Amino acid sequence: xxxxxxxxxxxxxxLVEEGLLRELKKVPAYDETLEKAMxxxxxxxxxxxxxxxxxxxxxxxxxxxxxxxxxxxxxxxIHTYSLIHDDLPAMDNDDYRRGKPTNHKVFGDGxxxxxxxxxxxxxxxxxxxxxxxxxxxxxxVVSEMSRAAGPYGMVGGQVLDLEGEGRRLxxxxxxxxxxxxxxxxxxxxxxxxxxxxxxxEEELAALTLYAERFGLAFQITDDILDxxxxxxxxxxxxxxxxxxxxxxxxxxxxxxxxKKLAEDAVxxxxxxxxxxxxxxxxxxxxxxxxxxxxx
Numbered sequence: 001x002x003x004x005x006x007x008x009x010x011x012x013x014x015l016v017e018e019g020l021l022r023e024l025k026k027v028p029a030y031d032e033t034l035e036k037a038m039x040x041x042x043x044x045x046x047x048x049x050x051x052x053x054x055x056x057x058x059x060x061x062x063x064x065x066x067x068x069x070x071x072x073x074x075x076x077x078i079h080t081y082s083l084i085h086d087d088l089p090a091m092d093n094d095d096y097r098r099g100k101p102t103n104h105k106v107f108g109d110g111x112x113x114x115x116x117x118x119x120x121x122x123x124x125x126x127x128x129x130x131x132x133x134x135x136x137x138x139x140x141v142v143s144e145m146s147r148a149a150g151p152y153g154m155v156g157g158q159v160l161d162l163e164g165e166g167r168r169l170x171x172x173x174x175x176x177x178x179x180x181x182x183x184x185x186x187x188x189x190x191x192x193x194x195x196x197x198x199x200x201e202e203e204l205a206a207l208t209l210y211a212e213r214f215g216l217a218f219q220i221t222d223d224i225l226d227x228x229x230x231x232x233x234x235x236x237x238x239x240x241x242x243x244x245x246x247x248x249x250x251x252x253x254x255x256x257x258x259k260k261l262a263e264d265a266v267x268x269x270x271x272x273x274x275x276x277x278x279x280x281x282x283x284x285x286x287x288x289x290x291x292x293x294x295x
């Protein structure tokens with residue numbers, strides 16, 4: 001792993017922090033409480049992984065990924081909306097997120113739902129604010145994001161997840177859930193960065209494979225952390241998967257087998273980047289980082 005990997009991640013994450021607040025404040029919300037609820041969750045910290053991945057994919061293709069920060073902010077808005085809704089009593093019923101009370105615990109269920117709706121909707125306006133991209137390219141990115149966030153991706157995966165609670169699933173069914181719920185947005189982030197940077201067909205295919213394996217590894221390590229993680233480091237209670245009777249890679253296999261599945265997925269993700277050489281060094285390090293993540 002390159003010595004400057006975490007420094008580069010922090011540098012890009014700091015750009016995202018600044019960009020998110022700037023994009024959120026460009027046009028005041030219709031209601032002050034709504035705007036406070038949106039900002040509360042959007043600016044609650046986090047790894048900013050999806051926008052960082054988007055920019056890193058553009059870097060791998062040979063462009064300066066920071067030029068596409070605006071679109072990165074949009075995907076973080078989509079991700080934040082999903083977290084707000086995921087924490088609701090009707091879903092995972094979590095009280096804490098990133099070490100703070102969840103949105104519905106502060107603003108109530110109704111405002112939390114609407115804050116999530118508002119962030120999702122705003123995200124597509126923000127994509128269209130992206131400078132330095134042709135209109136037809138932005139239309140393609142909007143298509144990528146909407147498919148990933150909607151019934152063919154994240155929302156569809158969330159429904160399968162809800163329907164799977166308390167039921168015995170096999171690994172194939174579990175993988176289908178997480179390809180939608182978690183993997184689709186990772187794919188959209190990486191593919192969108194590549195598309196904005198003008199990736200060739202071969203490059204886009206390689207980055208898509210990386211994204212799929214990265215998303216799988218991320219979900220498996222997330223399941224592992226729900227068993228072995230430190231609540232203070234994670235910023236939310238551990239054990240929610242067991243409490244909600246959810247199938248995970250750990251419960252369907254074992255802790256050791258889940259770790260092996262994560263290692264295999266990371267190995268495949270790294271191999272997919274061979275055609276990019278050193279331009280993909282950050283993406284390689286990011287995949288390897290998953291195996292030792294603490295939060």
